[in-house]
Amino acid sequence: MCGILCGLARSTGPVDLRSSKWAPMWEALLLKNKNRGPDHQGSLVFTANSLALTMHSTVLHLRGSQVTPQPYQPHSECPAPLLDRVSACSSPIALSFNGEIYGGLDGILDDSHLDTNDTAAVAEFIAQNVGDSPSLLKGIAKLKGEWSMCFYQLDRRRLWFGRDCLGRRSLVVHYPSLAGWVAGSDLFLISSVTAGTEMDPPGFWTELPADGMYCLDLRSLDEAAQTLNQALESTPQGPDASSFSSQFKEHIRHFPWSSAVSQVGSEDFLPSPLQDINSTLPSVSESDQVVDYLLATTLPNEFPVLPEHTTAVLRRFDEALSNAVRRRVQSIPKLIQSPKPHAARLGVLFSGGLDCIALAALAHRHLPLDEPIDLLNVGFENPRVQKAQSAKSSRGKKRESAALDSECDSLSGAPIKPVDAASATVDDESVYNVPDRLTGLSGLAELKESCPGRQWNFVKINITYKEAMEKKDYIASLMMPLSTVMDLSIAMAFWFASRGEGVLHDDNRPYSSPARVLLSGLGADEQLGGYGRHKVRFDTAGWAGLYEEIKMDLGRISERNMGRDDRIIADHGKEVRFPFLDEGLCQRCVVVASVPQSRSALPQRHWREAGAEDVRPARAGAHKGGNGAQAGGAVWCADSKDGARTRGRNRSDLKPARH
Template sequence: MCGIFCLLSLSPTHFEWDKLIYEHLKKRGPNSSQDLTVTGRSPCYQCVFSAHVLHMRGCLRPQPVEDSTGNVLLWNGEIFGGLSVMPGENDTAVVSQRLSSCNSPSEILSVLSSIQGPWGFVYYQKDSDYLWFGRDYFGRRSLLWKFDAEGLTLTSVAAYTFGPDQSPWQEVPAVGVYRVDLKAATEAGSVIFEVYPWAHRGNDAISTFSETTFAFVPSSSTVVISQLGLTPPVFPLNMSIPKSLNETEIHPNSNSSVKDLAQLLASREKNYEVNSLVDVLSEAVRRRVQSLPFEIQDQPPPNNGHSSVAILFSGGIDSMILAALADRHIPTHQSVDLLNVAFELQEQKRQSQSVKKPQKHKNKPIDPRTDGSASRTSSSFDVPDRITGKAGLKELQSLNPERRWNFVEINITQEELQKMRHERICHLVHPLDTVLDDSIGCAVWFAARGTGFIIEDGHQKPFTSSAKVILTGIGADEQLAGYSRHRVRFKMSGHKGLLEELAMELARISSRNLGRDDRVIGDHGKEARFPYLDEDVVSYLNSLPVWDKADLSLPRGVGEKLLLRLTAKQLGLSQSAVLPKRAMQFGSRIAKMEKNHEKASDKCTRLLTHCNE
């Protein structure tokens, strides 16, 4: 992974670094930093390239990479399939070699289309005076852009600045890749670029591009949608509608015990689908936990508590399955870090909660792990995700008692939250700015930092995770109808409405989640990896009819992500297989630390206020 930066100026000019942006970029890539300036003679332009490398595989290859003919590559990505990368080989070098051999736009598009894995890139073609850039199909790597009178700036991460003369940063839409004709742009005195969209998104891609981009691209710039495009790396979503299944009826049995739910799961004849998902998801995890620096693979570290892999861990079904599958592919003598974050519940709120009587909710199953105990605890950090996380730890220890599972309890006070939001997080979340972005961004930043304690021999021991790779479960809810809004849509519009909602989820995941999470996790010199968004996993899930993936006529904790729950049972997990979905901002209780009456979609004044101080 890298922090990459490119400034395109349509006339040679003196360049001065924004010190805060440079600091953010270096934190993403602590192993190597280099700058390179290219000046065009005819036409006259200037490109400033900067790259900051986090060494993840093969021999360390400093960037920017300049080949023998003067082409320059900035590559922030990982190749998990599609292009051959030999053991000990660096994927940046592989991409550079392949792009250098391309003689036409279609050949470049073919190379990019073949890559399985996350990527963001900038590529300068010297002979043609072209500047290419873009993000992968899901937008798993951050890339921001900013237009101004002099040209265009691209960066993995920016900084929030306030003022009437400041041009706004925006996320580069992951609807395709972009090419700037430097000669034409220099002659016109403004940026001219062409968009090569992902093919089967078709009109949707163009519509999305128009809605999200034309609003802030300067009117002086020219945008052209090319007839050429990239071949999508995943199968289209199966839009089949069942003819015989009841569309919207919700089964009233919402008080089933764990045993009853387990019997319901076991009774469904889903063996083929479950085994296929286990196979494809296990392979996705293997690629991500074994694609580590060559020296780590060659000389495995001793069992000293220093892990190569960590998991954002709530004890819920998504993170439990990732942990169970990682256990298959990481040598048993190596530890795995389970990062569990909790935000302090304020004293007044704890007292008010302790005197509340338990309420019975219709259609809301009892969490089998808490058994109502969460409301009775006196600890200010015994939030729901901490309780389910500890229960999940016990399941994993039963699954493999020889493995050292480092359950890292990361406790955050309101004072530390406010301090780090002001100093760092508000800049990393930018340009996103909603209450939800603040909550998730802060929770993920503290979790990925991995600083807390573990319990050894009954005592707390300070601990900071050393893992460079962090697995996250994002993508499971979006594909398997895990959110409450999916139930609402199903109840209102049946399977047709649910399918439309699921199609929209993946189309917008880059702009809602992935760029932000990449910026936040990368700030610690660590790399986020998303097994549920592996191309083969998405293709398999897209190939299935929706009723094989979820049955929202069943109660919470069963119907949503039903196929994944069956998978959990197949892997030997029990209680976690029937836990209802709980969003991170509520499970970690960060949402309870701030204003209680905010909407997730509201602009977050805390982000803007802190960044302007």
């Protein structure tokens, strides 16, 4: 995990943005990016004619035997970048890179080279191919993993920037007006995170779409600036500045992702690593097999026999997910700075849902048995519990409870208005028994039973109303440019969970997780049809409608989730990784999309039938509601309130609409 920060100013000489009029915002950007990369900070400044480009990078060391300074310049005769050094190096590029690459550069970055420093390898490749745009774009498109990058091409004075096709790493951009930029009253900015100051209010930043690579031509921009500057000087009253408001973007070229075969190899496109979703509809007999399977009356821990073809598909899915987890956990470096010989290198954002239990169990396969794994479970002080206990004898209990429901976030249980805790009659621990805590503890029991010999550190992260409100504004600044109430609710849960400060469930000892890498189950619901609306879509439009809904979810996941989650979690110097969004797994889901069992979050017994013997969350799903993969079978039985599979329903209720 790293922080990327670039600023392009109009100037005739080197610019120190920390002593300029933008200093408050720039200092805030430096600090927030430093939080993301505490192991190294470095800057380079490039000047030419009337332009001054400042590139700043921060590094969280997670690959290679030693820290690789950034911005990184391959084949450079200069020493490692130092803060505010004016560069005169001979390297063809300077790279700021954020992410993890698990494959795509044959023989350099693949499964046998997970300990190789990916920043250096990517920089070497770019330096060798930067003069050949088709080869450059084709190579970047092959990179497998979570990444965002920004690199400067010195000879042609081009600034390239972009995110992977799923947007798993954040980049935000501020586009100035050309007139404001030429006049020196505005900057062009690229950053991993926003500043959150008065100088960058809401609307200042734009999340860079995860739709390809972008290239800013500094030569053409400089020429346009000189032309505009001459116009400003020759017009006494000055030209209408609004006429230049959109011209800055005209100097940025877009190279979009494309899966069209006819466009592969073209200069104007990056060949997409992911195919479009398979829209081949299952046959009536296949659909009926699913219905028969769901209606099978078995005991909770018994598993009916699946068709042989379906079992084979699920085994391949299990293998793909297992490989995705392996690639993301085996490359984590040892915690040299930790005083404990067996400190946890890995944490799991753990709500007790099927997705995170599966990730924890698969990580168990691939990490040494003597290493603990931290299960990070957050619970907010729940005023509904307090109020319900203290108002048991009140005749107005129902009205008060209804009012409190509107005051509490429905997702995390975080209070919006304070409640007098002194009036509560329950102990301190019970007020944090929100749904995710209960399912988390059930999931812990499943892991201890199914994956013995491992030390599972269940970290109870209990957040009081007071602390939540104290951090609210800061967390809101991190999630910008997103700004909805739902975004804030999710962001607060992730920020406190990834901080990792709480007490251990086994003995209530204070504990701060040292794990720098966290696994998230994001992508499971979106790809496997885990939301309640997927069932609604299936009921109303059949398989074709379900496929369209899933395609829409994958298409918008970068703008709705990925950038926000990266900005929030990385603030603690932690890196979140998404096995369910591994390119190999995504491709597997696409290829087998016509097999209904593999496209849906069916009941947990599927994992057992698929051969995932170490994943048996049969009881953990019992507390989950009807949304998300945690519910188990949301596509067909989301209206089962306790999350258990539906029993005794008519076949017609479960069949898709015929279209």
